Amino acid sequence: MNDRLRPPCAPLLLACLITALAPAHDAAAQTYDLVLRGGRVMDPESGLDGIRDVGIRDGRIAAIIEGPLLGREVVDVSGLVVAPGFIDLHAHGQDAFSADLQARDGVTTALELEGGSFPVADWYGERSDGWRINFGATVSHGAIRRAVFGDDREGSVYAVATPEQVRRMQELVSRGLAEGAIGIGFGIQYVPGASREEIFRLFQTAGQWGVTSFVHVRYAGVLEPESSISAIQEMIADAAGANTSVHIVHIGSSGLKQVPVLLDMIDAAQAAGLDVTTEVYPYTAASTAIQSAIFDPGWRERLAGDYGDIEWVATGERLDSASFSRRRAEGGPIIAHIIPEDAVAYAVGHPGVMIASDGVPFVDGRAHPRGAGTFARVLGRYVREQGALGLMDALRKMTLMPAERLQDAVPEMRRKGRVAVGADADLTVFDPERVIDRATFAAPAQGSDGIPHVLVAGSFVVRDGEIVEQARPGRPVRRRPIS
Ligand SMILES: [Zn+2]
Structure with a gap:
């Protein structure tokens, strides 16, 4: 805050104190659409890392206090991290x-x-x-x-x-x-x-x-x-x-x-x-299409890789010189174990x-x-x-x-x-002691473990580890179109 805009608290200490406390009192007196109770709220922007109730209304985060908040629905998330x-x-x-x-x-x-x-x-x-x-x-x-x-x-x-x-x-x-x-x-x-x-x-x-x-x-x-x-x-x-x-x-x-x-x-x-x-994905293998220009002649020298590093996705087989040529003519996804x-x-x-x-x-x-x-x-x-x-x-x-x-x-x-108050209630609730990927190269289509709840705009899309089939709260992320 700019100093010139800061309210003059010293002469009016009591009034300022009351104002400062008011939001928490107001929050506690209200009823929210949903309350996530007693989770370890972690917010990378403010640095908040503490046990809080999170009150959600109209798809947004409306209150974050040490609790308890009232909700039409209250979900106990104690022992779990509540993250963006x-x-x-x-x-x-x-x-x-x-x-x-x-x-x-x-x-x-x-x-x-x-x-x-x-x-x-x-x-x-x-x-x-x-x-x-x-x-x-x-x-x-x-x-x-x-x-x-x-x-x-x-x-x-x-x-x-x-x-x-x-x-x-x-x-x-x-x-x-x-x-x-x-x-x-x-x-x-x-x-x-x-x-x-x-x-x-x-x-x-x-x-x-x-x-x-x-x-x-x-x-x-x-x-x-x-x-x-x-x-x-x-x-x-x-x-x-x-x-x-x-x-x-x-x-x-x-x-x-x-x-x-x-x-x-x-x-x-x-x-x-x-x-x-920049960004990274946490795996030692890349993936792309075998027919792409990346695998034009000279790729083994460029990538410091070899035929045996290339896995044909459909079968999981590793390639050699002959099968590489055959698969490249055919076209399809590969996994390259080269990172x-x-x-x-x-x-x-x-x-x-x-x-x-x-x-x-x-x-x-x-x-x-x-x-x-x-x-x-x-x-x-x-x-x-x-x-x-x-x-x-x-x-x-x-x-x-x-x-x-x-x-x-x-x-x-x-x-x-x-x-944060005012942010979209897109929240991921996970157990830091249990969270782990289950997807492997042999069996990739497996949901992760230790993430019991995921909310988009205040609606559960994952609840108790299961997809909520009817939930469609996803919204476009888009620049405002110019007509
Ligand atoms: Zn890419």
Whole structure:
């Protein structure tokens, strides 16, 4: 508070004291829609870590006091942590099956920011009849590139765009942003034809709109000049040159063993005043499509990996030279066991790195387990079992930091990622002694354990560990469309 606005308390001590106490008395006298009683409330923004009652009314948090609060419904959550609902900035699984696994992992907002959507209005429209958890998307550079190249599928991946084609991409990106997209999503490594100029021009468009670019960077690997270092340098240079912000996705799979130096570079860029952020998923394996440009010839040298590191998702088999060629011609999802464990642990423990899943859609119940277990895995394995980071620090990486990443472009995000009066009642209630992921590479479609309750806008979507089938409180996270 500004000193000039501070009420003159000294001469009116009693009156001020009464005013200060009044909200708590008022709160205790009211009846809330729902009260979560006696939980350990943890809020990374204020630092609150104490036993409180949380009163919820009209989908928002209306009171947080030492209790007791009155509610039409009161749920005893003693012994459990009451945290802001987890915000996943990187969720490709934008389907009902994935949403249920995300909810059971404590996620209340799952956003498709790397891959993005196009046309944007259609994407939001498809989910407008009710969704389990909050949803939202960027406008997709990849989809726009395909639209501009039309029937030339090969060109949409490998061809360098003409200046006119880049201008057309800028127009289509602007259309998507006008329809409410919450940023621009890029998978540069998937479209090797996208020149540095094309990316820079689109970053300028992001700068004009005041939105963030969410980017899978150009290279992953140690071979210069096509290294992870060079890819991160492109992002930092473009953010500076276009006066815009960038969020670098999955630093683990894009950085591999170079993660520590990449995080040094990102820290230094932030210290210099640039708005550059990043995230990680807590697994030592990546996942993508085998037919993608990432596996063009030379991939074993670039990624420092081999055929046997590649798992064919449909069967779980590891590949060799012959089966790799066969599967690549066929096309389909793979899991690549190529990320060093110490790189993952370093990024998970680094205070500047957010947690995001990069979860991909399940096909016949199979996919990388990160779409089901990312958040519980960080809390169970990295916080409780390994002590790699503190509980509040972990919560900050999955709640407040992603909300802050988005809130300049989407002001409603100021009401998420916090347990605070006035915030949306998106809450995750978990047992810090029991929370753990159950999804494995062999059996990935398994909900996490130790997360009994998850609420979106004050409604239970998970209750006593089970999905509440009829609950559809999810809302769009979207910039205000411009008509
Ligand atoms: Zn990616």
